[in-house]
Amino acid sequence: MLLRSLPYLLVLVLALGINFFLPRAMPGSPLLYILGEEVGRLSPEERQRVLVQYGLERPLWEQFGLYLGRLVRGDLGQSFQSRQPVLQIILERLPWTLLLSGTALLLSSGLGLLLGVLSARYRGGLLDRTSFVSAVLLDAMPGFWLGMLLIALFAVHWPLLPVYGAHTAWANLEGWAWVLDILRHLVLPALTLTLTSLAGLYLVVRYAMIDTLHQDYVRTARAKGLPERQVVFKHALRNAALPIVTLFMLGLGSLVAGAVVVETVFSYPGLGRLLYEAASARDFPVLQGLLLFFSLSVVVFNLLAEVLYTWLDPRVRHAEG
Amino acid sequence: MDKVNRFLIFLLIVLSLGRAQQLVLAIPAEEGFLTPFTYVTGYPGYNLLSLVYDTLMIPDINGLPKPWLAEQVRVTNAGRDWTIRLKNAQWHDGKPLTSDDVKFTYEYYRRYPVVSRFTSAVRSISQIRTPDARTVQISLPRPEGNFELSTLADVPILPKHIWENITDPKAHRDSIGSGPFKLVEIRPGQSYRFEANPSYFGGTVAPKSLVVVIIREATATFQALRAGQIAASSRELLPELISQFDNDPSFRLLRGALFTSNLLQFNTTVAPFNQPAFRQIIAGLVDPKAVVDTVLLGQATVGSPGFLHPQSPLYSPEAGQYPRLSLPQAEQRLEQLGYRRGSDGVRVGKNGQRLEFELLAPANNPIRLRAAELIAQQVRPAGIVFQVRALEPNTLTDRVWPEFDVSKGRNYSLAMFGWSAPVINQANLRGMFHSKPALGNLNIGGYANATVDSLTERLNTTVDLAERKLLAARVQSLVARDLPFLTLWYPDATYAVRPSVYDGWKFQRGQGILNKFSFLP
Numbered sequence: 001m002l003l004r005s006l007p008y009l010l011v012l013v014l015a016l017g018i019n020f021f022l023p024r025a026m027p028g029s030p031l032l033y034i035l036g037e038e039v040g041r042l043s044p045e046e047r048q049r050v051l052v053q054y055g056l057e058r059p060l061w062e063q064f065g066l067y068l069g070r071l072v073r074g075d076l077g078q079s080f081q082s083r084q085p086v087l088q089i090i091l092e093r094l095p096w097t098l099l100l101s102g103t104a105l106l107l108s109s110g111l112g113l114l115l116g117v118l119s120a121r122y123r124g125g126l127l128d129r130t131s132f133v134s135a136v137l138l139d140a141m142p143g144f145w146l147g148m149l150l151i152a153l154f155a156v157h158w159p160l161l162p163v164y165g166a167h168t169a170w171a172n173l174e175g176w177a178w179v180l181d182i183l184r185h186l187v188l189p190a191l192t193l194t195l196t197s198l199a200g201l202y203l204v205v206r207y208a209m210i211d212t213l214h215q216d217y218v219r220t221a222r223a224k225g226l227p228e229r230q231v232v233f234k235h236a237l238r239n240a241a242l243p244i245v246t247l248f249m250l251g252l253g254s255l256v257a258g259a260v261v262v263e264t265v266f267s268y269p270g271l272g273r274l275l276y277e278a279a280s281a282r283d284f285p286v287l288q289g290l291l292l293f294f295s296l297s298v299v300v301f302n303l304l305a306e307v308l309y310t311w312l313d314p315r316v317r318h319a320e321g
Numbered sequence: 322m323d324k325v326n327r328f329l330i331f332l333l334i335v336l337s338l339g340r341a342q343q344l345v346l347a348i349p350a351e352e353g354f355l356t357p358f359t360y361v362t363g364y365p366g367y368n369l370l371s372l373v374y375d376t377l378m379i380p381d382i383n384g385l386p387k388p389w390l391a392e393q394v395r396v397t398n399a400g401r402d403w404t405i406r407l408k409n410a411q412w413h414d415g416k417p418l419t420s421d422d423v424k425f426t427y428e429y430y431r432r433y434p435v436v437s438r439f440t441s442a443v444r445s446i447s448q449i450r451t452p453d454a455r456t457v458q459i460s461l462p463r464p465e466g467n468f469e470l471s472t473l474a475d476v477p478i479l480p481k482h483i484w485e486n487i488t489d490p491k492a493h494r495d496s497i498g499s500g501p502f503k504l505v506e507i508r509p510g511q512s513y514r515f516e517a518n519p520s521y522f523g524g525t526v527a528p529k530s531l532v533v534v535i536i537r538e539a540t541a542t543f544q545a546l547r548a549g550q551i552a553a554s555s556r557e558l559l560p561e562l563i564s565q566f567d568n569d570p571s572f573r574l575l576r577g578a579l580f581t582s583n584l585l586q587f588n589t590t591v592a593p594f595n596q597p598a599f600r601q602i603i604a605g606l607v608d609p610k611a612v613v614d615t616v617l618l619g620q621a622t623v624g625s626p627g628f629l630h631p632q633s634p635l636y637s638p639e640a641g642q643y644p645r646l647s648l649p650q651a652e653q654r655l656e657q658l659g660y661r662r663g664s665d666g667v668r669v670g671k672n673g674q675r676l677e678f679e680l681l682a683p684a685n686n687p688i689r690l691r692a693a694e695l696i697a698q699q700v701r702p703a704g705i706v707f708q709v710r711a712l713e714p715n716t717l718t719d720r721v722w723p724e725f726d727v728s729k730g731r732n733y734s735l736a737m738f739g740w741s742a743p744v745i746n747q748a749n750l751r752g753m754f755h756s757k758p759a760l761g762n763l764n765i766g767g768y769a770n771a772t773v774d775s776l777t778e779r780l781n782t783t784v785d786l787a788e789r790k791l792l793a794a795r796v797q798s799l800v801a802r803d804l805p806f807l808t809l810w811y812p813d814a815t816y817a818v819r820p821s822v823y824d825g826w827k828f829q830r831g832q833g834i835l836n837k838f839s840f841l842p
Contacts, residue, residue: 026713026715026716027715027716027719027720028713028715028716028718028719029715029719029724029725031724031725032715032718032725033361035438039725041440041441041752041762042440042441042725043759044726044728046440047724047725047726078492081353081359081361082353082354082359082491082509083359083489083491083492084492089509092509092510093509093510148540148541148544151541151544152544155544155545155548155550156544156547156548159548159549162550163536163541163544163545163548163550164347164534164535164536164541164545164550165511165512165534166511169345169508169511169512169514169532169534170343170345170512170514170530170532264537264538265537265538265541266541267511267534267535267536267537267538267541269508269509269510269511273510273537274510277350277351277510280714280715281361282715
């Protein structure tokens, strides 16, 4: 296990470096956002003092060393803009991202799996044809556009659901009313994110299942007189699971990217929007914190995928021993 | 069906707007903790800030300075000494606002010069005295012509008893001011909630409760407005939406001029843009009115060649209009300057310089981007090529204004650029046109004209308005002749509000509807 996690540690160290240097390679400076247009009125000495205050005047390597030193002590630094601890900013927004992306992930993977299996089992039928065409269409649809379409329909034409935010900004709701309020705000962004990330998984599941359902052992299982449900879900799906798991784990990354767009359209206060805001403001500490968080998540999910692989595929397990 | 729809809308408005006397307003981005050290944008950030804090003077509805926290402002010693008598005002926590607070504030912004926008406004003050609790005497080493607008009407007064022990002003969270609204709650990245200040010295504040929500996307903002989920927005309507909102009886439209400027900026330190004659040819080919009609659907004022907006107090009609050139006239002038057409139709100078340039435009600003493309079309027939290049805004600023320091040079030929309203409102002509980087800190094109230098220096030390107008008129005439940049347009803003929720809005000239006067009788 230790041997296996070594490459992950290496990836993490590499990611730390990239997360630090990449944002700083962008042209432009955080000064404009720290000071606004006043920045043009400062004397060169005053500008230098701002840089000193934010530790931006030191050579990059030195800044990187300081950053690593603080990181080891669990200190992610302070936002340039709000002077708040980066960790606190991320933790404030994390629950919303978990709620939105988690909901979308559950819905899109559940639906994608179910529809993919059914499509493959009843290939060429009405369900297969409609879901296949819809999937291809949805896959080509930009999240931004779909979100706007849903807003126009379900918030403006039929004024049923909120256009922006994660909960009502001024109501001090409690108990079920509070839960209901949060759910109402979740519907449109979660639906947008689900629909835009559903297609990829559905298509992979469908192809993998079509492939396995034609294998000899499936024919054997049917010939043995096993119930169809057992054949499809126990024999075929388990063998089709490997590519599906791989794609599912890869999909987590694209979910974050999709969340940036959806959170922007619906003004949802999650990490995706924070990433966009920090990038435009060149708020390096927040950017680094976020990218570190995303890198960590990807690494953890990959580790999970490996563990799942061994459980799913005896061949991987035995190759070890 | 229509009845059902209407009932649903009614129900939703009732539900979403809950208590009466509550106004929900949208802004596009977060504005920090809304203290003078943490708000982010000049508009709408500063405007929101001014709902919580007060200044000694205030730009009135026409943009002219008038006393605000001050009962009376007297200027003596040819513009060097300012005596300010304060009104009886209170902080949100009930403590009285005194001359000590004013003195403390002006000195505090100097003590922490590098984290506030108000540093340069108080930098030149040599002494502040407080003979009694309601009198402040400010002395300047030199007369300052614009001291009222750029300092007295701009610098928010802080409560000394809160700030005197704060050493990291940017990290301080609670926003106690003296303004018409108290800030009662911040949800980071989501919303701000204000309550009316019942004992405001400026009059009765309405509405009782103001909620400001953050909606990033313009389209989503206007959809929320249509759905009744917000009652107003700091964003002006997109030109193509105006008629739609105009035809809807549940909205009232407020129109007026903004002093935001949109420029075609030349780098006047590189050939051929270092020749006024060449810049005049470009000005003769570019048609700002066509840009306004096509790109902004007529919702803008065509720029004045002298830079100042026709409605701004120091505007001079002598700046005139841009002289148009017919294509043959422009071609003739280009020939005279030695630019002949090459084999591909693009003109080439005697020194071999092809008239092909990159025109930088901000990728996040579709209007400036489209305007750039239109301008490129307008100059093309004369054999001049502008290649439009869309850049991320921060990157563009870095090319045009490296390190925000004009002495660091510049890395562009042409760019779409612009300044926020205060530059015109405060008639900061020295900053825009002076050739010394220390004085012309906004002179991003490297323009140099000795007469303009001395005129703008005099403008900055002249207090008398009639004399200021004369000096500003001469500067505008020279700028209109030299054309260091082309002022293409100033947007005419149209705001849509739901009068059923709140209808006290007032349009402040050059600034829009988000101002103190909108919430006072």
